[in-house]
Amino acid sequence: MTEDDDRMVLLRFVERFALVLRESGMPPMPARVLAYALADDADRYTAGDLARGLDVSPAAISGAVRLLVSLRLLSREREPGTRSDLYVLDDRDLWSRFMGTELATLERFEEAAASGVEVLGAHRPGGRRLAETRDFLAFLREELTAALARWPAERDRRAAARAAESSRATARRPAGQKG
Amino acid sequence: MTEDDDRMVLLRFVERFALVLRESGMPPMPARVLAYALADDADRYTAGDLARGLDVSPAAISGAVRLLVSLRLLSREREPGTRSDLYVLDDRDLWSRFMGTELATLERFEEAAASGVEVLGAHRPGGRRLAETRDFLAFLREELTAALARWPAERDRRAAARAAESSRATARRPAGQKG
DNA sequence: CACATACTTCACAAATGTGTGAAAGATGTG
DNA sequence: CACATCTTTCACACATTTGTGAAGTATGTG
Structure with a gap:
């Protein structure tokens, strides 16, 4: 209940913030991913986390993180012994x-x-x-x-x-x- | 000859500069109009001047100048006794x-x-x-x-x-x- | 007041961009 | 080494955007 509410609040914020990012020239999906990674409480996300969290297809995440990584806004990490990359938003700078x-x-x-x-x-x-x-x-x-x-x-x-x-x-x- | 060359040089520049403007979020046609008004030597343009200078339809100019005027990047003036608005790029600021x-x-x-x-x-x-x-x-x-x-x-x-x-x-x- | 000129609005065709599902590719597990 | 899981690539349908031509509007001219 409350958890669903929280999630809706989060997703609403994500869309609002992503909209401003889009007006600055960022494509929609990367904008959403960036906003989500910024506002959600985790500090590392697998591609699957992002897909489920935003309720979009994994394919969409794939393209979005590629751009964000190339812009250095996300970095890709790999935990040994796991089969997913981890995307981390290095918020220090x-x-x-x-x-x-x-x-x-x-x-x-x-x-x-x-x-x-x-x-x-x-x-x-x-x-x-x-x-x-x-x-x-x-x-x-x-x-x-x-x-x-x-x-x-x-x-x-x-x-x-x-x-x-x-x-x-x-x-x-x-x-x-x-x- | 040379005049045509000059014009080509100008238009090439317009496209180059407009491209960067577009990457900053401005739609193509307003970007072209702004670049043209900036780089061409006149300091006031009728809509027709812009349409002929850029070789696009007057309709396209209409939409473009509307945006640019709303952003205060162009201002509209009217010479008494004439039937066209004049668009001037106030380059002072x-x-x-x-x-x-x-x-x-x-x-x-x-x-x-x-x-x-x-x-x-x-x-x-x-x-x-x-x-x-x-x-x-x-x-x-x-x-x-x-x-x-x-x-x-x-x-x-x-x-x-x-x-x-x-x-x-x-x-x-x-x-x-x-x- | 009809006409000419210049611009704007509107509907549409073309181009571009966006996200999805399906298939293929990695990578660790039994 | 077959399998399970997760991700990426690709082709495509859908949506949005863009600029044009045609029609309409405004405004000055004879």
């Missing part, structure tokens, strides 16, 4: 990796703009606009790279802040009488 | 705007992650991962917003550097004898 793939796209943008400047000529209005575009993309890439490097420290800082906050809250509850 | 739409996506991500924490509970492993995801997205949004605010100044700085560089180069050519 999942989002850094995700942004890594975005940075690669940004670089492709930059290259395209630069080649446009080259073939069209920087003196013409169109070429000038492309040069400015290229500069912007370069700037953005520098900024993102720097931000990404700051993230691990920032994450720990935020996690510590959250922990302090919640321990203050629990300390207040049992002993907080002398207001 | 085109890319800031483009990133603005990306920021909106980021915000949707953040909301989705936050709602996941809410419905799944922050104490479970899945919920904890989602909380970290939400934090990362918030961080990224702050960083991007800050970077975007820095861009105008940075752009002028880079433009000035380029101008100084090129004037130094032209000054060196005619008079640069006493090396």
Whole structure:
């Protein structure tokens, strides 16, 4: 009962989150698998787990994990003496990796703009606009790279802040009488 | 001859750049229109200009500019006494705007992650991962917003550097004898 | 006010993408 | 070494997306 409810809540979330991932260009099934692996409580999944958990065919999982592994968003592991691969979502820097793939796209943008400047000529209005575009993309890439490097420290800082906050809250509850 | 060649070069670039835009989630035709408006030398286009320039049907342009205008990447203007709208690519902060739409996506991500924490509970492993995801997205949004605010100044700085560089180069050519 | 021009809307044909079932391929077990 | 289990590959049906032609709408012109 409650277990089924939980599962529905989870699957509903999966669809919601996957939708946003899809709007960022990820195909539907990989998006679902990523969202599921992120939100469900296990930290390693066999292909069968994912297929059953999402209630889709194993074939669909096969294609989805192939993409996710190639993007480094999942990694494949093998437990000795077992016949299934295990897919693990390395959440320590999942989002850094995700942004890594975005940075690669940004670089492709930059290259395209630069080649446009080259073939069209920087003196013409169109070429000038492309040069400015290229500069912007370069700037953005520098900024993102720097931000990404700051993230691990920032994450720990935020996690510590959250922990302090919640321990203050629990300390207040049992002993907080002398207001 | 040369004019046709130029046009081919332009259209080839348009396709190349549009391809990257498409990988970032933009539909093909809007991507082409944006790339064309960016790279061609005019600074305002009627729908007909775009249709002829890209050699596609006016109907396709209609849908494409609707999207681009809604994203604020093109703006629609109307010259008095004429019967066509003019589409202008406001390149002064085109890319800031483009990133603005990306920021909106980021915000949707953040909301989705936050709602996941809410419905799944922050104490479970899945919920904890989602909380970290939400934090990362918030961080990224702050960083991007800050970077975007820095861009105008940075752009002028880079433009000035380029101008100084090129004037130094032209000054060196005619008079640069006493090396 | 009929007409010409430019654009938009709509229905459709073509292309593309997506997930399934069936068959084939691995890999460990008795 | 036959078998059981799990995964991958492949062909296909289904759905979605895309851009076109044709018809309709708006707007300025004679």
